[in-house]
Amino acid sequence: MSPMKLCVPGDRLCSKEDCMPGTGVYLRHGYIYSSLAGYILRKNEGEELPVISVVRDTEAQLLPDVGAIVTCKVTSINSRFAKVHILYVGSTPLKDRFRGTIRKEDVRATEKDRVETYKSFRPGDIVLAKVISLGDVQSNYLLTTAENELGVVVAHSEAGAQMVPISWCEMQCPRTHAKEFRKVARVQPEYLHT
Amino acid sequence: MAGLELLSDQGYRLDGRKATELRKVQARMGVFAQADGSAYIEQGNTKALAVVYGPHEVRGSRSRTLNDRAVINCQYSMATFSTSERKRRPHGDRKSTEMSLHLKQTFEAAVLTNLYPRSQIDIYVKILQSDGGNYSAGVNAATLAVIDAGIPLRDYVCACTAGFVDETPLTDLCHAEESGGGTSLAMALLPRGGHIALLQMDARLHQDHLETLMEAAMTACKSISKVLDQVVRQHLQEVSALTGE
Numbered sequence: 001m002s003p004m005k006l007c008v009p010g011d012r013l014c015s016k017e018d019c020m021p022g023t024g025v026y027l028r029h030g031y032i033y034s035s036l037a038g039y040i041l042r043k044n045e046g047e048e049l050p051v052i053s054v055v056r057d058t059e060a061q062l063l064p065d066v067g068a069i070v071t072c073k074v075t076s077i078n079s080r081f082a083k084v085h086i087l088y089v090g091s092t093p094l095k096d097r098f099r100g101t102i103r104k105e106d107v108r109a110t111e112k113d114r115v116e117t118y119k120s121f122r123p124g125d126i127v128l129a130k131v132i133s134l135g136d137v138q139s140n141y142l143l144t145t146a147e148n149e150l151g152v153v154v155a156h157s158e159a160g161a162q163m164v165p166i167s168w169c170e171m172q173c174p175r176t177h178a179k180e181f182r183k184v185a186r187v188q189p190e191y192l193h194t
Numbered sequence: 195m196a197g198l199e200l201l202s203d204q205g206y207r208l209d210g211r212k213a214t215e216l217r218k219v220q221a222r223m224g225v226f227a228q229a230d231g232s233a234y235i236e237q238g239n240t241k242a243l244a245v246v247y248g249p250h251e252v253r254g255s256r257s258r259t260l261n262d263r264a265v266i267n268c269q270y271s272m273a274t275f276s277t278s279e280r281k282r283r284p285h286g287d288r289k290s291t292e293m294s295l296h297l298k299q300t301f302e303a304a305v306l307t308n309l310y311p312r313s314q315i316d317i318y319v320k321i322l323q324s325d326g327g328n329y330s331a332g333v334n335a336a337t338l339a340v341i342d343a344g345i346p347l348r349d350y351v352c353a354c355t356a357g358f359v360d361e362t363p364l365t366d367l368c369h370a371e372e373s374g375g376g377t378s379l380a381m382a383l384l385p386r387g388g389h390i391a392l393l394q395m396d397a398r399l400h401q402d403h404l405e406t407l408m409e410a411a412m413t414a415c416k417s418i419s420k421v422l423d424q425v426v427r428q429h430l431q432e433v434s435a436l437t438g439e
């Protein structure tokens with residue numbers, strides 16, 4: 001790989017006609033300037049203009065964005081919603097926890113009004129969810145699990161053992177063989193380690 | 195005229211500098227591992243430490259959350275041992291609150307806050323030794339800390355003070371020159387475009403001299419920006435050498 005060039009905030013990289021702006025840069029008066037201290041990366045996309053971005057060794061804090069798949073931990077449940085702490089955005093861990101809410105209507109796609117949150121999540125479950133809204137001043141991030149691939153991935157039974165999913169709405173404890181209700185995520189086969 | 199001559203006949207100041215000569219600047223980035231970004235700067239005898247946390251969820255009063263951009267929360271404080279007499283009240287006094295507000299305004303102009311809606315960026319500046327130019331050292335240290343944290347900036351923010359004695363502009367004032375009762379102008383500049391982020395002045399100045407004084411302060415800020423630039427590039431090279439890129 002050819003040695004990448006260093007740049008600092010405020011460096012003018014190129015004009016808008018030569019490249020498309022990527023991450024770590026900003027556009028001003030038709031020129032692209034760097035906004036981070038790091039290395040310049042130019043990626044060729046094909047017939048379109050190359051994308052220019054500035055990368056650092058340590059990834060800067062990523063914020064959950066609308067449409068992102070996040071991994072969160074349920075902290076409390078209520079008849080109307082479940083409160084969660086967002087731990088990972090995609091596969092990047094967050095240094096600090098953000099708070100989110102999964103409303104009763106957003107737990108699953110069908111029969112939204114007949115959902116019981118107690119039968120979908122419990123405190124301590126790890127849930128895969130998608131961000132639908134950043135929320136307004138009062139509320140937190142709004143999340144949804146209304147898809148087949150979203151929902152509970154790791155849950156512990158009342159006996160304390162990690163449960164195994166049986167169907168989309170049930171999990172079983174390997175020790176006591178008791179079944180508990182959860183809204184289970186159908187994890188893609190390539191993500192399962194054996 | 196009192197005993198202390200701020201500018202001698204040969205053009206030397208109290209500490210032996212020429213009129214527009216800056217003090218020696220030494221800086222280091224990444225001094226703390228636990229913070230997202232940190233930096234330490236020494237400008238002559240003034241020592242300042244800046245620590246940046248963020249962006250993270252808005253803590254404390256949720257009503258401060260802004261929907262389209264990040265909130266910048268600054269706190270400026272001086273260590274009790276920073277001045278010649280032990281400081282009774284390092285936080286919460288009027289000067290610290292005013293400086294905190296100035297820092298906040300300065301960085302709101304430079305940080306690209308619209309990339310982080312509904313979050314908060316904390317900048318804490320602590321002055322360890324105060325010998326004039328506290329605000330400037332604080333701003334310079336905070337710039338390096340923000341760069342170290344990886345938060346996008348429009349440009350560096352460099353600050354410097356300037357004064358006016360005997361029809362000559364002096365730059366980078368030390369404590370004796372600041373408290374001498376003469377004019378003291380503090381300017382925070384984004385050097386590439388020449389945009390002024392903050393301009394503050396104490397005492398009186400005749401309006402004919404304002405132009406000269408601002409020119410001198412701008413030149414000084416640009417010199418400081420060259421030094422900060424070198425520090426950032428060196429730090430980047432050190433970090434990449436360690437990670438083996």
